[in-house]
Amino acid sequence: MRYHHTKNKGDLGVLNAAADLARKGWDVLWPMTEHAAYDLVANRGAVFIKVQVKYRTMKRGSLFVDFRSAWADRHGVHLVPIDKDAIDLICIYCPDTESCYYVDPKTCPSSVCLRVLEPANNQRKNVRRAVDYKKLPWKYWTEDEKKNRHARQGSNLRAGN
Numbered sequence: 798m799r800y801h802h803t804k805n806k807g808d809l810g811v812l813n814a815a816a817d818l819a820r821k822g823w824d825v826l827w828p829m830t831e832h833a834a835y836d837l838v839a840n841r842g843a844v845f846i847k848v849q850v851k852y853r854t855m856k857r858g859s860l861f862v863d864f865r866s867a868w869a870d871r872h873g874v875h876l877v878p879i880d881k882d883a884i885d886l887i888c889i890y891c892p893d894t895e896s897c898y899y900v901d902p903k904t905c906p907s908s909v910c911l912r913v914l915e916p917a918n919n920q921r922k923n924v925r926r927a928v929d930y931k932k933l934p935w936k937y938w939t940e941d942e943k944k945n946r947h948a949r950q951g952s953n954l955r956a957g958n
Contacts, residue, residue: 806852807836807850807852809852809890809892810850810851810852810888810890811836811837811850813890813895813897814836814837814848814850814888814890814897815837817888817896817897818837818839818848818888818897821932821933822841823839823840823841823846824839824840824841825837825838825839825840826838826839826840826845834847834849834879834880834883834884835847835848835849835883835884835885836848836849836850837850839886841939844937846885846886846933846937847883847884847885847886848884848885848886848887848888849879849884849886849887849888850887850888850889850890851887851888851889851890852890852892853889853890853891854891854892854893855891855893855894855913855914858912858913858914858915858916859910859911859912859913859914860889860891860898860910860911860913860927861908861909861910862887862889862900862908862909862910863907863908864878864879864881864887864902864905864907864908864909865877865878865879865907866879878907879902881902881903884902885901886899886900886901886902886933886934886937887899887900887901887902887909888900889909889911889930891913891927893913894913894927896927896931897931898911898927898930898931899930899931899932899933899934900930901934901936909925910925911925911926911927911930912924912925912926912927913927
């Protein structure tokens, strides 16, 4: 196996995303084709989330994802913007951190940059911290998850944290 081959990296990203989603309590469904806009579907109860997975290594402390698909044929390299209506979520798998980060593509224009390491200049404004994207977006949380988060926040406030 050629470990660094693009297809192998994509497969590793999808497998790690599936494992992460399963650990978070989601069932994982696989499309019967490689030509779907999404790589897998996460399911819990009546909720189905179409997930496109991106494998990205860290560069200068960040993960950068352009919201486009690329392929090559005898006519050259083709770049097409992703159809944000065809997917619900982008999962970015980073082998450097061995973590998955979940981004709602509708909340970003044409790309996203997640900061894994703290900026050298201590910039805080307009920085998307990768750690804030380890959980799925709020709209996919169950009522119990939302209640538990509010309860933890309340106990932290009472403890003075």
